[in-house]
Amino acid sequence: MTTTVDLAPSPTPPSEPRAPRRLSPGLQPSDRIFHGGATVIGMVVLALTGAIGLFLGYQSIPTLHTYGLHFFTETQWLPELNKIGIAAVLVGTVEVALVAMVVSFPLALMLALFITDYAPKRIKSWLISTVDLMAAVPSIIYGLWGFYLLQPHAINVARFLSQYVGWFPVFHVDTDPNAAVWQQSRYTSSAFIAGLAVAMMAIPLACAIMRGVFDQAPLGEREAAMALGGTRFGVARTVVLPFAKGGVIGGTMLALGRALGETAAVLIIISPAYDIKPRILEAGTQTTSALIAGNFGNATKSQLSALLTAGFVLFVITLGVNSIAAVFIRRSRSGAGTEI
């Protein structure tokens, strides 16, 4: 009995070299379209966003040409007299941001530590939502809150500070704080109160970053510290905080970048004043964003360019702050441990 099996002829002639088959056959046509499309989108976004940066930089040239270095040393913004400078405005911007950071840094740090290490489970998820919601609340709403609800209380604190630490120039207010009928209007609309409202926007941003980094603190080290008899604070001090140092700095810087550029809340709270003063509790200050929002409407072309230059300076500052933040956050070993 014979069965015929059709044997295919040997597929590889023996003479062919034994080189391995190429694994990457190149892109499929669909992938080529996909890659091309994604690249186009990436390039469009690059062009769009890059154009803004270049545009702002380009617009600053005529301003700097006209006003020279006086642009950075002049305090007044008097377009009618052709006296334009951002010295006072920059100082005001930094003051408001610094107040915001002084208030928000400890609160954000403590809140983040509380969420990761202290809070009972039920409160924990609830608090995380609260912080996220806080980030979503529009800044103008914080402005209304700061102006109508916070300010009447905050001026008492401001007066207290000027009464007892008024010898320190930062807390000095040019009025008699001990007067029986004290001049409340000298304490309103100050950099201090604007900073408090801006702090509300800085807290969730900083807290979210810090929480993310605290969460990544190695469990083994935590447990080891616990096993050695550490208290929760001991664990936080010896394991979590040293591990998360980069993230804490990065989160704070990121919040600072946000605080520097804040517009709406500041615009509602402050009353414009163009002088360089360290007295943060005193009425009147000005920030770069508020300056732009207040002056763009009736500006001539050259003044618009001056406003753009002021904006460009602000942008360069926030960009610098954010870049430093990014470096710190990247260093903090984040993003590891997500592979299967």
Place this chain on the structure above:
Amino acid sequence: MTTLYSVPQVDEDDAPPARPRTPRRIRSFTPEDRFAAVGSVLASLALVDVAYLHIFYFSGLLGFLLCWYVAYLVVYGVVVSLANPRPIVVERLVTSTLYLASAVVVLALGSTVVYIFAKGWRALVHVNFFTHDMAGVSPTAPLTQGGILHAIVGTVIEVGIAVAVSVPLGIGTAVYMTEVRGRGSKLVRTVVESMTALPEILAGLFVYVVLIIEFGLSKTGLAVSAAMAVTMVPIIARAGEVALRVVPGGLREASSALGATHWKTVVRVVLPSAAAGLVTATILAIARGIGETAIPLICSGASSFMNTNPVQEPMNSLPLYIYTAYTTHESLAITRAFGAASVLMTMVLVLFVTARFLVRDKKVRR
């Protein structure tokens, strides 16, 4: 039979007294501790009441609370240190401080939400507040006239256009940076990352100078949308990139190993796995866009009439309405501003809850 290993036989009688089966509680907070805490609260309250109000004649609720808290920490620290070693004293004080810090933040947010609604309530109860615009209604008119329909509609249209533009661009950029990884992706990442630092007002000013001054377009809703998109694209791209990056590489490799093309891998595997993160990124951007005040202030005027056409005539929006009503300093206008703020807050809350819901839903299904 020989046993190689001698198993120690434990007699029931020799065994140490039976240990309770429940694990020992390592964080004990005895009734005594509780008494110390409550007692310290009351003691410090009494102390501050006397010192603050009756000796130094200070005024102000905020200062009172602050002093009360400091006094509490001191009293509580002393009480705890009577019976406990230093580490425990520190631990207790830190715990108190952390609880308070969290309470302060929650209280601040809570007071914001409650205050906005409480002040806006008088405007919100009138139906015409939601169904009329402010055309021909003066800021001092009673609340039974006029409304903010034009601002609500304007916000929805402006944000809608901005989202329609920025979501594809943002997510496309994120895909380009993480999946395609073309030659320019590093540059794109750097530029996009730096553009998240762009203050909103500058985006507005940019659009104002380019579109309105240079190209002579009028102040419209579209200009607002364009400026909004400029701020939203980097946010979505950056948050989206993070969401895509945490998709495990194993999933991508598994998909490729099954013969899927890169396109199919991205569309069927990577994007669905990252959906929750992408939705969050989008909602984050919408929440940011919805609250932009500086942009509509610069790129569109505060019109008082209804306008659904984004390319003609100024278009009002909720934040701009709030701001302009605030600048009138008329009490009725400010009540309306708070009413509009409540509506804005409600929109944000709805968006927020939706995002939470979507994220939770995804996690359960996975």
